[in-house]
Amino acid sequence: MNAVELENLSYAYGNVRAVNDITLTVPAGEVVAVLGPNGAGKSTTLLMLLGLLPARTGRVRLFGRTPQAAAAAGQVGAMPQAGGLLPRSTVGDLLTFLHQVYPKPMPVAEALDLADLTGLAGRTVERLSGGQAQRLRFAMAVIGRPDLLVLDEPTAALDVEARRAFWTAIRHYAGQGRTVLFSTHYLEEADANADRIVVLDRGRVLADGTAAEVKRRVTVRTVSVQHQDQDYSVLPGVVAYAVKDGRAVLTSTDSDATVLALAEAGLLRDLEVAGAGLEDAYLALTRLEV
Amino acid sequence: MRAYVRLELRRLARTPGLLIFTVLMPLMSYLLFTNINTITGQDKDVAATYTMVSMAGYGAIGALLNYASGLVIDRSIGWLRQLRLTPLPPLKVVLGKGVAAMGAALLPVVALCGAAVLINGVRLDAGQWLAILPLLWLGALPFALLGIALGYLATSQTAQPLNLLVYLGLSILGGLWLPLDALPSWVAAVGRLLPTHAYADMSWRVAFGGAPSASDVLTLAVWLAAFAGLAVLGYRRSVRSIASL
Numbered sequence: 001m002n003a004v005e006l007e008n009l010s011y012a013y014g015n016v017r018a019v020n021d022i023t024l025t026v027p028a029g030e031v032v033a034v035l036g037p038n039g040a041g042k043s044t045t046l047l048m049l050l051g052l053l054p055a056r057t058g059r060v061r062l063f064g065r066t067p068q069a070a071a072a073a074g075q076v077g078a079m080p081q082a083g084g085l086l087p088r089s090t091v092g093d094l095l096t097f098l099h100q101v102y103p104k105p106m107p108v109a110e111a112l113d114l115a116d117l118t119g120l121a122g123r124t125v126e127r128l129s130g131g132q133a134q135r136l137r138f139a140m141a142v143i144g145r146p147d148l149l150v151l152d153e154p155t156a157a158l159d160v161e162a163r164r165a166f167w168t169a170i171r172h173y174a175g176q177g178r179t180v181l182f183s184t185h186y187l188e189e190a191d192a193n194a195d196r197i198v199v200l201d202r203g204r205v206l207a208d209g210t211a212a213e214v215k216r217r218v219t220v221r222t223v224s225v226q227h228q229d230q231d232y233s234v235l236p237g238v239v240a241y242a243v244k245d246g247r248a249v250l251t252s253t254d255s256d257a258t259v260l261a262l263a264e265a266g267l268l269r270d271l272e273v274a275g276a277g278l279e280d281a282y283l284a285l286t287r288l289e290v
Numbered sequence: 291m292r293a294y295v296r297l298e299l300r301r302l303a304r305t306p307g308l309l310i311f312t313v314l315m316p317l318m319s320y321l322l323f324t325n326i327n328t329i330t331g332q333d334k335d336v337a338a339t340y341t342m343v344s345m346a347g348y349g350a351i352g353a354l355l356n357y358a359s360g361l362v363i364d365r366s367i368g369w370l371r372q373l374r375l376t377p378l379p380p381l382k383v384v385l386g387k388g389v390a391a392m393g394a395a396l397l398p399v400v401a402l403c404g405a406a407v408l409i410n411g412v413r414l415d416a417g418q419w420l421a422i423l424p425l426l427w428l429g430a431l432p433f434a435l436l437g438i439a440l441g442y443l444a445t446s447q448t449a450q451p452l453n454l455l456v457y458l459g460l461s462i463l464g465g466l467w468l469p470l471d472a473l474p475s476w477v478a479a480v481g482r483l484l485p486t487h488a489y490a491d492m493s494w495r496v497a498f499g500g501a502p503s504a505s506d507v508l509t510l511a512v513w514l515a516a517f518a519g520l521a522v523l524g525y526r527r528s529v530r531s532i533a534s535l
Contacts, residue, residue: 052371074377083368088301100293101378124304144376 001063003028003148003179004049009058010203011044018044020203021058026181026196028063028147031174033190034183035214036200042183043081045200046152049181050078062148070148074102077146079137081153085125091136092121095143102144114169115139130157138166142173149173151182155189167193191215221255224248225262226269235261291382291389298390308356308394313401316349320402324410332469339414342406343426343493344466349398350430351466351486355457357391358437362449365441365528384525388434392427395434399426414497421496429489432510435517442524460486485513 004026011019019041026032036042047053049060051067062070070076086094092108099105112118115135120128128136134157141149151170155163171193174180184190190197190211197214199207207214220239227248232241237254247270252258255273262268302308323345324338332340361384364370373383403423406412414422436456444452461467463477464486470478481487488509492502 050375052374071375072377072379076375078372078375080368080372084372085367086297086301086369087363087367088304089297090300093297093300097293097297098376101376103377140372 001028002026002061003030003063004181005059005061006045006049007059007061009045009048009055009060011041011048011053011056017203019048022200022203022205024198024205024208026179028179029177031171031180031193031195032182033194033197034181034200035185035187035190035197036183037185039202040200041203042200043152044203046078046150046181046183050076050150074104074144075147076150077141077144077148078150079141079152079154081156084137084140085128085133087126088124090122090124091117091128091139094125094136095121095139098140098143102146105144106142108143111139111143114142114173116165116169131159131162134158135162135166138169146178148179148181151180153183153185155184163189187215217253220251220253222272222274223250223252223255223258223262224272224274225250225267228267228269230265230267232267235265237261291378291386294378294383294386295389295393298387299393302357302390302394308353309397311356312349312353312394313398316345316352316398317401317405319348320345320405321409338406338410338412339497340469340494342402342410342412343422343490343497346399346402346426347430347486347490347493348461348466349402350395350426351433351461351489352457353394353398354391354430354433355437355440355453357394358387358434359441359444359449359453361387361438361441362444362446366446370528380525384438384521388438391434391437392431395430396427399423418496418499422493425493425496425502429492429510432485432489432514432517435514435521439517439520439524442521442528460484463487464490466490483509485510485517488513 002025004024006022006024009019009022010017022041022045034042034045044053048055049062049067051060051071060067063075065073067076091112095108095111099108099111106114108121109118112121115138117132117135117139120132123132125133125136134154138151138154141151149170154170155166158166167189170180170182182194194211196209197207197211198205199214207217224244224247227243227246230248232238232248232250235250235252236257237252238250238258239253240251242249250258259268259271259273262271320341323341324334361370370380370383374380403419403426440449440453440456463481464484465473465478465481466486470481470487473481488506491506492510495502495506
């Protein structure tokens with residue numbers, strides 16, 4: 001049984017194509033990271049997946065049902081990036097309420113413990129810190145023991161320590177055979193916590209595979225040498241190339257091969273090799289697609 | 291749905307500010323109107339009974355409009371969106387909200403009738419009380435629907451002023467502040483068609499020994515249907531569109 005099936009999903013805000021023909025299948029039990037920069041279409045894709053935004057074209061199935069039917073059966077839990085906390089309610093009130101509406105929930109105390117909120121049950125949502133509010137959103141998403149857990153940039157508001165505890169809780173939850181889908185900006189976070197990484201950029205799937213496979217593709221380096229009048233783009237590994245301050249700056253997916261080729265061509269002047277950021281990696285992937 | 295009503299009632303208990311507007315202010319207005327001569331132009335005993343109904347109704351309507359239009363906030367902070375991912379059907383959320391609002395509307399009715407008896411010495415038959423209390427409480431149902439409609443149709447910018455305009459407009463023109471007889475005749479003619487007047491008039495008639503008139507019941511029923519239609523319209527629109535998630 002597939003937990004998620006997205007077929008040719010598209011969405012546009014006015015003339016801006018946020019999601020452009022995405023097809024994706026997630027088997028039950030998999031932990032999938034949706035990785036991409038701001039504006040890649042991550043949130044829009046997740047909203048359509050959850051049935052909160054009607055797809056312009058395409059089809060969504062969760063466990064073979066419409067998202068609405070899956071939600072009605074208590075199979076879906078989701079943690080939004082922000083909001084979603086009813087003003088003037090306490091942590092305990094919200095969790096007790098959700099405990100009562102799901103068919104096979106976990107006890108409130110278990111959800112409090114899982115989200116490290118024990119002792120805060122009587123606190124109103126207005127008096128929670130950003131990290132505590134985020135942990136409450138997590139507790140609210142898992143208390144119904146949903147088969148599919150969707151997390152939209154779950155650690156954005158957390159510090160390093162809280163982040164670690166948070167992923168421990170999510171891995172614990174996923175370990176019980178549940179499907180988890182989360183979006184993130186961070187390759188390291190996707191790498192450490194997902195079985196599979198789907199890279200989105202400008203509304204399209206750029207890469208889809210195990211963490212190791214995707215990492216190999218998005219791990220790029222910047223190789224720069226003194227600029228000569230040459231066509232650097234033909235060198236092995238080079239996916240992008242620019243001239244800056246008299247230097248040729250090459251973005252390479254295989255810096256070893258690039259450097260060797262530069263040496264053979266006699267172009268190795270004042271070499272610098274540096275790890276590139278994720279933005280460069282996206283750039284590299286985008287170029288690879290072309 | 292019971293779980294949702296309980297959640298809303300627990301929030302209500304944590305909102306003492308609401309009581310200032312829906313219980314304390316009508317109560318003080320009542321004591322002022324009835325103990326300073328000539329404000330209503332009525333005999334003191336008459337005014338004590340008449341204004342009890344007006345101010346109980348005024349408070350109940352305030353509670354319903356204010357509370358149900360809290361939906362605007364629920365929408366804007368993504369609470370309703372969150373609920374749509376739970377097994378609780380959206381319609382039950384709205385109904386739960388309405389039921390909780392009706393709970394809030396009970397407070398001014400009880401407070402004003404209590405003050406009328408204990409402070410102003412209003413005496414009615416048991417039968418009259420048995421009619422007036424449900425008429426004042428359950429008769430306010432159209433305003434719960436109006437509150438829900440406003441909650442779905444307004445935005446977070448327009449909700450407060452719109453709410454206040456509708457609340458004060460309907461209350462003043464419907465004769466809840468001053469009797470319609472004390473208003474210019476053309477205003478009174480409009481006022482008689484409003485749900486606020488039909489709603490209070492049912493209880494006024496009972497309080498002065500009569501029975502609700504057919505025209506009051508009919509007027510209120512028409513408004514009930516209109517507000518229900520508006521609420522359904524707003525609700526459908528919000529379920530469809532992303533803007534109001």
